Amino acid sequence: MAVAHLTLDPAFSVAPVDRRLFGSFVEHMGRCVYTGIFEPGHPTADDDGLRGDVLELVRELGVSTVRYPGGNFVSGYRWEDGVGPRGDRPRRLDLAWRALESNAFGLNEFMRWTGLAGVEPMMAVNLGTRGVEAAAELVEYCNLPDGTAAADLRRKHGVARPHDVKLWCLGNEMDGPWQIGSLTAVEYGQLAARAGHAMRRVDPSIELVACGSSNSGMPTFASWEATVLEQAYDQVDYISLHNYYDPEKYDEATFRASAVDLDGFIDDVVATADFVRAKLRRTKRIKLSLDEWNVWYQSRFTEPEDREIEELPALIEDDYNDTDAMVVGNLLISMLRHADRLAVGCQAQLVNVIAPIRTEPGGRAWRQTIFHPFAHTARLARGTVLRPALTAPAMATGRHGEVPAVDAVATHDEESGALTVFVVNRGTEPVPLTLDLRAFPRHRLARHHTLTGETAVSPGSELVLPPVSWHALCLTPEES
Template sequence: MGSAKLTLDPAFEVGPVERRLFGSFVEHMGRCVYTGVFEPGHPEADGDGLRRDVIELTREMGVTAVRYPGGNFVSNYDWEDGVGPSADRPTRLDLAWRQIETNAFGLGEFMTWLREVDAEPVMAVNLGTRGVRAARDLLEYTNFPGGTRWSDLRIKHGTREPYGIKVWCLGNEMDGPWQIGGKTAEEYGRLALETAKAMRRVDPSIELVACGSSNPHMPTFGSWEATVLEHCYDQVDYISTHAYYDAVGGDRASFLASAVQMERQIHDVISTADHVAAKLGSRKRLKLSFDEWNVWSQSLFGGEQSLDWEQAPRIIEEDYDVAGAAVVGSLLITLLNNADRVGIACQAQLANVIAPIRTEPGGPAWRQTIFHPFALTAAHARGRVLRVQATAPNMPTEEFGEVPVLAAAATLDDERRLSVFAVNRGDEPLPLEIDLRGLPRGTDISHITVADADTAARNTEREPRRVEPRALDGAVIDGDRLKAVLPPISFNVLKAQLG
């Protein structure tokens, strides 16, 4: 297959590593909440019904931010149903996923769980069936110190200090025909503007995310963002984007090259936002919130119409293999390489539903293959993202044409610890040479890989450690060159302590 080369120079960087790039997503969908993060009576549950095994795995994964409560769920959700004594909460029909929602888990439980995993909330408000008033009231409940109707209700519910939630999503996928209370771009842009204005009067310090188009395949993609932002550009800090990458809907090579689509999408949305800034004469630059992304074989899902009314059903519980882990690794690499404009990213979802963590009711929790590239990147991506100049052999794909077999990113922190993240998309070992020009001589070289001779290998309840990160020998520094060999279809971290 040939070999690949990278050139790194500390004078050329993308920007700081944004910690919010390592976000996740907890939605009231399937078993993400119930029997996922929350299962009273489970042997591992604490006094609040939170599964300690899932908490520990979430900490290990390095999750820094969690979007909640949806997703499609939020567009038919009354937040008041999820606060106060659990026994007093109503059971509702969730129209998004045709589920029976008990509301046993709500805002208070979520915030308690977040403190345990040491992550930041990214809260979504209902702009489908509700609007300005409900969003304003929720913000008063969470962030106002006291002495008003909603802040005093929070205190009555047992939380004296404000939650201080900073990041708020103004609805979810509002251009989707599946969305409860969907809107045209004009309707949503005006609603987002008025909601943002009201919320900022309650708490001027918050950061707001306007909904971009639901995915890059929507007929509204691009024009939606332009119209929405012409209304609310000055009132928001981020524009959202979502994408899922299908492992079975096309050829394998195109799936392995999914990050090419993510890269294009990021550039398209940012270009549209910058166009609106130019049109408005604004010097402000929005960042992107990629607050739903993952591998999901959507072509196998029959849609919400195919679901029966159930409580916490088993839906979209994807089993991930080594190839899926390599793709997730390449998506994380893409997010790092765009850290100057992507400020938030949330992998969807955390537990059971297209998730890195799987659980069984009353039983164990385990790491799926895609857990590992996320955990490794969150642990080792520190400091600044360096610009990577790469050359590598190409591989043919049906969707993207010729695509390099190598995807790579690099970070360097203030203690001169270099981390290189690399995915080999090819079916053969890939020799890699990294030119460290301008960097001090390195020592303590290590190479960690997520790979397997069987790229269809998965972690299961019976074999939860079938695929795990493992150390490889052979990585060396020869002069100002770092050399290693990347296994076929693999995610890799090369680390060096520079002098």
């Protein structure tokens, strides 16, 4: 039986773990908001209609940052529709998903929800059907204390203290022909620069994310990023990445090795951003925001124009299996491996829509398989990311050729001494794993987390990774 061998050393550090890597995404799409996080009359709902059972699961999941309100939805959205007395809010046709939007849940409800969930809000502005003025006014509404029309309007709506939102997306997937108001790279880059300039005039402390390509398969990928950054480099802090992995798009082995694709995608965007930095002779380095990622059975998706208009269409409520969960865990490993440049991650979406959490209207809420690797990684990844030296047996894939069957990353928290190894076996044969801890001579394997539970590890026990499996190995220093 082929063996995997992993060596850990604090000298092989990547970067500190950024808590924003463990973000999620709430869009007005399907049942993510309505009967997801918000359901007045539900047995667990509070006076504002926020589902308590979902809040408990969100806290357990360990989400750090939540992007809102889209997604495709934002490119036709008027943020003013979702504030003020609910009885005065208009019903609109959402052009993105061809759904009726009641606006019963809007900005201030979302901000209250983020406070209860203990997460940081990440707001997106509409650069599809609107532009600079609406974006700046939204920052004013959210972040200024008082004394201006928009800030005083928020106070009139019963919110005295500013929301103080720091992280802002300049539109969404503006290269996509499916997007309401899609633009060329030059058009979008210029608009993003103008909007960012105005938004920073309102609040200079905010951080801005420019839209990268909608996915790495777009025909304009990389040239889009380069052009947008040439136009908006001085105004933005991040460039976004979106990518979903479909279990039915390629052969099964290629799907199990999806993290190989994500590794290359991240590396290509970093190289493109650094090319623009050198071309413009800037010192600032653009960071990356992977603010949409997940496993998605996208080949089963029905396009909006092929559906009837509904108020709560049940969109892409995928059911996940253990292989999907292993892939999600491996994608998190890839994200941590790039923590020196990848600073934000948002798994799309949080509830019901390709989500780790599912709900029944009026009924229960439950965890999907992909919940568990995310929750364990969000809880256990602390301190500094370490890049292990790893040798492993190879596995064949249809798209990537031969790749290692085992993939891993580690984190080390100097304060507590905790050392955690996140590892997957993406092959179809069991693989024994040996750990070389010469740089951590006092550490011993104490606990072993898998998709099915957590176990204590006795000294000297052999560790065998079952086929298609995800693991978190917790090592602690022995007492002196």
